[in-house]
Amino acid sequence: MISLKALSKNPFKSFLIFSSITISVMAIFLISSISQGVIGMYSKMIKTDGDIIITQRGIADTFFSNVDISLLDKIDLIPHVQSSYAMIVGASPVGHIPIAGIYGVSTNHLAHYKLSKGSYPKRGEVLLGKTLAKQLPGRSVKIGNKRFRVSGTYTSDIGFEEGGVVMNIQDAGTLFSRSASFILVSSDTPSHTDTILKSILPLDDDIEAKTTQNFVQEYNQFKIIENSSLVISSLAFAMGLMGIASVMSMIVNSRKEEFGIMRALGKSRLFIIKNLFLETLIMSLSAYLFALILSLGILALLPHIEMLQGYVNGALSTSTALYVLAATLFMAFLGTLLPAWFASKTDPILLINQGCS
Amino acid sequence: MIKASNISHFYGNEQVLHALSFEVHQGDFVFLSGDSGSGKSTLLSILSTLLKPSKGELLIQGSSIKKGTDLDTFRQQNIGFVFQFHYLINYLSVYENISLAALKEKKKNINGLLQELGILELAARYPNEISGGQRQRVALARALINEPSIIFADEPTGSLDSKNSTLVYELLSKAVKKGTTLILASHDAQVENYANKTIRMRDGKIL
Numbered sequence: 001m002i003s004l005k006a007l008s009k010n011p012f013k014s015f016l017i018f019s020s021i022t023i024s025v026m027a028i029f030l031i032s033s034i035s036q037g038v039i040g041m042y043s044k045m046i047k048t049d050g051d052i053i054i055t056q057r058g059i060a061d062t063f064f065s066n067v068d069i070s071l072l073d074k075i076d077l078i079p080h081v082q083s084s085y086a087m088i089v090g091a092s093p094v095g096h097i098p099i100a101g102i103y104g105v106s107t108n109h110l111a112h113y114k115l116s117k118g119s120y121p122k123r124g125e126v127l128l129g130k131t132l133a134k135q136l137p138g139r140s141v142k143i144g145n146k147r148f149r150v151s152g153t154y155t156s157d158i159g160f161e162e163g164g165v166v167m168n169i170q171d172a173g174t175l176f177s178r179s180a181s182f183i184l185v186s187s188d189t190p191s192h193t194d195t196i197l198k199s200i201l202p203l204d205d206d207i208e209a210k211t212t213q214n215f216v217q218e219y220n221q222f223k224i225i226e227n228s229s230l231v232i233s234s235l236a237f238a239m240g241l242m243g244i245a246s247v248m249s250m251i252v253n254s255r256k257e258e259f260g261i262m263r264a265l266g267k268s269r270l271f272i273i274k275n276l277f278l279e280t281l282i283m284s285l286s287a288y289l290f291a292l293i294l295s296l297g298i299l300a301l302l303p304h305i306e307m308l309q310g311y312v313n314g315a316l317s318t319s320t321a322l323y324v325l326a327a328t329l330f331m332a333f334l335g336t337l338l339p340a341w342f343a344s345k346t347d348p349i350l351l352i353n354q355g356c357s
Numbered sequence: 358m359i360k361a362s363n364i365s366h367f368y369g370n371e372q373v374l375h376a377l378s379f380e381v382h383q384g385d386f387v388f389l390s391g392d393s394g395s396g397k398s399t400l401l402s403i404l405s406t407l408l409k410p411s412k413g414e415l416l417i418q419g420s421s422i423k424k425g426t427d428l429d430t431f432r433q434q435n436i437g438f439v440f441q442f443h444y445l446i447n448y449l450s451v452y453e454n455i456s457l458a459a460l461k462e463k464k465k466n467i468n469g470l471l472q473e474l475g476i477l478e479l480a481a482r483y484p485n486e487i488s489g490g491q492r493q494r495v496a497l498a499r500a501l502i503n504e505p506s507i508i509f510a511d512e513p514t515g516s517l518d519s520k521n522s523t524l525v526y527e528l529l530s531k532a533v534k535k536g537t538t539l540i541l542a543s544h545d546a547q548v549e550n551y552a553n554k555t556i557r558m559r560d561g562k563i564l
Contacts, residue, residue, distance in 0.1 A: 002449070002457070009448030261444045264407065265458040265499070266433025349407045 003278040010251060014283060017247045021287035021328065022294070024240025028233045028324050029295035033314035034302075035229035040315045041158045043216040049112065050084075050184030051193045054200060054209045060220045062089055066178040069169065071203055072106070075185055078199045080192035085109040086180035088172040092144050094165055095136045101164030102143065104172020104180075113166050118152015121167055125151040129162035141165075144175050159303050159313040184212070237331055244280065244335025252276070252343040259346035269344035276340040277333070284332035288325055358383045358538055359404060359507070364413035366399055366561075373399050374561045376413065381540065381554070383506070386533045388549055389542040391558035397542045398511060400558065404540060405436060405509040418506065433460060437500030437537075439529075441512035443492040445484040451495050452480040459502045470498050474528060490521030497528055501537075508532065510541040526551050 007014045046053060054075075056065040067086070075084045088104030105112070110120045113127060121127050126148040128136060133153040140149050143165065156162050173179060185200070187193045193211055200209045216222065252259070259272050299314035359381040366374040373396050381387055391397045402408035403415065406428050415422045418435070422428075445454045455467050471477040474494050479487050484495070493513060500508050510529065514522035522545065530551050533539050541548055549555060557564040 002453075005448045005453075257444065258446050261446060262457070263429075264432065264438050264444075266429050266431070266436070267457075268429045347407075349402050 003275050003282060006255075006275070007279055007282060010254075013247055013251050013254075014279075017244055017251075017280065018283050018287050018290075020243025020247065021240055021284050021332070022291045024236045024243070024331070025288055025291035025324060025328050026295050027236035027239075028327060029291060029316065029320070030298060030314065031229050031232045031236070032320050032324065033295065033299055033316045035225045036317065036320065037299075037313040037315040038160075039222050039225055041160055041313060043222075045158050045161065046184070046216060047212045049109070050186050050212055051190065052185040052187070052197055052200065052209055053212050053215045054183040054185065054207050055181070055215075057206050057208045062181050063091070065181045067180045067183055067207055068204060069106075069173075069179040069183075071183060071207070074203050075183065075200060078196055080188050081196055082186045082188045083108065084183060084185045086169055086183045088169055088176055088178060088181045090172065090176045090181070092175065094132065094143050095138070095141045097132065097135060100132055101160065102172060102175065103161070103164055103166045104169040104175070105166060106169050110166070113154035113156055113161070116153050116155050118150070121148075121151045123168055123171060125149045125167070126171075127151055127166040128153050129164045129166075130155050131162040132164065143167075146175065233327075237327055240331050241335045244332060245339065248276070248280065248336050248339035249342075252339045255343070256346050256350065259343045260348045260350045263346055264348035272344040272346075273340040276343055277336055280332040280336040281329070284328050288328045292321065292324075358385070358418060359540075360416040361404065362414045362416075364400070364403060364410045364415065366396075366403065366408070367411045372561060374403075374410070377561075377563055378413075379556060379563065381538060383538055384533060384536050385538050385540075385554050386530065386552045387538075387540045388552035388555040389540060389558065390544070390546075390548070390555060392544075394560075395558040396561040397558050399561075401509055401511055401540065401542045405438065405507075406432060433458075433503065435506050437503065437505040437508040439493070439496050439500045439508065439510040439513040441515040443484070443489075443496040443516075445492055445495055445499075447484050450481050450483055451476065451487070454484070454495060455499045455502050458499045463503050467498075467502060470502060474498050490517055490524065493517055493521065493525055494528070497525065501532055505537065507538045507540065510539065510543075512543050513541065514543065514545060522547065 054067055054071070055062060056067055059065040069086045072084050072086055075081055085106045085108050087106070087109065088102070090102045090104070091099050092102050094100040115127075116130060118127070126141060126143065128141070128150055130153055136150070138150070140147050148167065148171070154166060169180065185196060187196050197209055197211065201207070210218070262272055296316060299316055303313055361380075362378050364374055364377045365372065377400065389397045389401060399408065403410045406417075406422055446457065449457060451471070452467060455470070456464055459467060468477060468480070471480055474497060476491055476494050476498070479491060479495070484492055487495070508529070513529070514525050517525065526548065529539055529541070541552070
């Protein structure tokens with residue numbers, strides 16, 4: 001009650017704390033959600049299309065991996081292999097678009113991309129993702145130094161794939177000078193995955209084969225994204241913390257007289273600390289809710305921004321929301337700790353000294 | 358009631374109180390008088406437990422006020438304050454200001470006390486919505502709500518006109534008649550008409 005009244009009586013300073021928490025919480029929400037979204041999309045792409053992934057040995061990123069596509073024939077002969085396909089992932093300027101994802105896929109995987117117009121690409125042809133097609137309306141498109149005929153457009157459940165180009169793996173091989181970035185293998189039953197994995201490894205000394213589950217967990221790029229997200233979130237947290245601490249210090253300083261009155265009236269130091277914590281808690285929780293709503297709005301808008309070509313996508317999980325809530329409460333607690341401590345130490349004698357005649 | 362023995366106080370190297378000893382009894386109206394810088398505010402601060410004396414001993418109701426005493430509870434149960442600038446919390450209503458100071462079992466008496474002081478109709482108003490005289494009456498109500506055994510008043514009429522000053526003195530005298538001890542520091546010679554005991558101070562000494 002007292003805390004609510006104190007907040008409403010200091011609207012500007014309350015607004016400063018509220019804004020500071022909202023901005024930091026929103027930054028933490030967005031960076032965590034976007035990184036989770038990017039990781040989620042790529043993981044989904046890999047996990048849903050196979051149980052085993054084969055890449056070049058010792059290569060940190062699938063973009064630089066080169067695996068011999070002829071392995072597909074040998075893999076298909078391994079018992080319990082249901083299907084296998086090769087893929088090249090790369091990035092290149094496409095028409096006037098400075099950079100777009102290029103997916104070179106073997107013919108048996110083209111059906112993964114749902115046709116919304118036209119037909120699947122033959123040699124010398126490309127299929128444009130729905131988002132990219134809006135920006136490239138022509139019948140042909142220049143990729144690298146070569147011009148390709150546009151055979152149609154596709155949609156995909158994975159956001160960033162819609163901002164890319166699908167082509168025949170042979171054309172992609174010429175474009176990026178490689179055989180395949182990776183091979184994905186599906187087993188007929190999950191219990192045979194390990195047996196298949198053991199049979200694949202001896203086929204080529206230059207390959208690494210992992211279950212897609214393990215690959216996603218160990219993939220360096222994901223770790224880099226996660227760590228970068230953690231660093232940026234920590235910075236946002238620190239900025240929020242400093243914001244709360246500095247505004248709370250200002251508030252405590254301007255309300256010294258009030259704390260002196262409370263001390264003179266026999267209110268304990270704990271009473272003052274508790275009330276200041278309650279004030280920050282009220283602001284933190286409302287700022288958290290406000291930031292959550294804003295973040296959900298922004299995340300909902302992101303996939304519809306053509307300029308981003310579907311590459312920036314956010315996924316806000318319950319665990320992220322709870323983690324950010326805990327971070328917000330911790331930030332509020334930490335930011336209020338020292339100012340509240342000093343407020344509680346206000347010497348009521350100042351009330352007599354101020355009136356001293 | 359209050360026994361001060363050899364109370365001395367220093368601010369740095371400067372001695373502002375010189376071995377003061379005196380006694381105040383239950384129901385006394387003590388007028389603490391003296392010029393600016395005479396040490397009366399420092400003495401009032403020490404007697405009201407807001408300041409620890411550098412030397413000497415202070416006994417209130419037979420208990421020694423020393424390190425380790427739970428002053429918060431002691432103040433809330435035994436002491437009422439009236440300051441020169443009323444010091445009401447501006448975001449709390451008149452009622453809430455008094456309620457903040459009130460012990461749980463005394464909260465039910467707030468309206469009765471406001472009625473007695475003639476400010477019941479102001480209960481829902483905020484300090485900035487009432488006059489200076491009314492604010493000081495609210496401050497008085499806040500000091501009286503827990504029926505303290507001692508009230509310390511520091512220049513309580515310093516910012517009031519003579520009409521309101523007289524009203525405040527009369528209200529304080531009324532509390533004294535009910536058995537409350539009052540120690541009032543002031544420049545106003547009019548207080549002498551109400552007080553039964555005067556402590557005159559100069560340069561940190563009792564004259």
